[in-house]
């Protein structure tokens with residue numbers, strides 16, 4: 399933990415919720431927050447993995463952990479998860495649960511793409527509304543939403559995933575302004591490639607990555623000022639270099655970057671539809 403992160407508990411209170419805490423970036427946030435003495439609600443689907451994270455944090459940092467194993471693609475389960483936090487003085491939400499895909503949209507499974515919208519967008523909205531109201535009532539709070547380097551332009555070969563992250567980026571930017579007078583801080587965290595389970599699930603070859611710990615530390619440091627933080631060299635480079643490019647050109651550049659990263663740029667093979675290959 400960096401010395402400046404030690405004040406997180408003073409700023410946001412004794413408890414935080416971290417979704418996606420079983421792995422990758424969410425787990426790194428949980429570790430940084432536990433090191434700052436913050437008690438944690440850990441959310442993801444894999445209960446055994448969450449129990450292991452919780453046991454480690456209790457032993458190393460002496461914090462309390464509540465494990466909630468739930469599938470955030472299910473709106474009922476998502477709302478049940480929120481109900482199971484109402485007895486705790488929570489002042490910080492880190493919405494890190496999410497996943498992506500790569501390759502041509504028409505080669506993806508419809509159910510998986512719809513699940514991305516449910517987890518990356520609908521569940522994040524439900525969490526923001528629930529905790530936004532609670533934080534507004536207590537007069538302080540922080541919200542970190544996981545956006546992405548692909549959130550700022552249409553991104554061919556990861557079209558739906560990039561669109562879900564554009565939703566998250568836009569939501570965070572707007573809520574930052576809406577909620578500032580209520581004493582709440584909102585941050586969009588838009589990393590480039592990160593070494594986590596994300597690449598394998600999205601079938602992406604991510605090349606040079608940064609560590610989830612770097613993402614968590616930079617985001618927690620940036621939260622008091624809110625806005626957008628772009629951890630990683632690729633995210634920063636693309637932010638600067640594409641800032642003045644026409645939008646259509648940005649989309650083409652993002653498409654060629656994503657095409658190079660997609661493990662199966664032509665997409666997984668699927669049965670022909672009405673005699674035409676898809």
Ligand SMILES: NC(=O)c1ccc[n+]([C@@H]2O[C@H](COP(=O)([O-])OP(=O)(O)OC[C@H]3O[C@@H](n4cnc5c(N)ncnc54)[C@H](OP(=O)(O)O)[C@@H]3O)[C@@H](O)[C@H]2O)c1
Pocket residue numbers: 417418419420421422423424441442443444445447468469470471494495496497498517544545546547588589590591592593594595596597599604
């Ligand atoms: N890694 C990158 O290069 C990168 C770059 C930019 C943005 N991001 C964003 O960062 C966030 C975290 O990704 P990551 O890199 O940490 O990936 P990761 O290592 O695959 O972790 C994803 C986390 O989300 C949870 N999750 C996935 N589907 C879920 C569901 N239906 N219900 C509940 N939890 C679910 C996973 O837990 P379970 O499997 O146990 O459910 C896991 O804890 C994502 O929103 C991603 O879009 C990642």
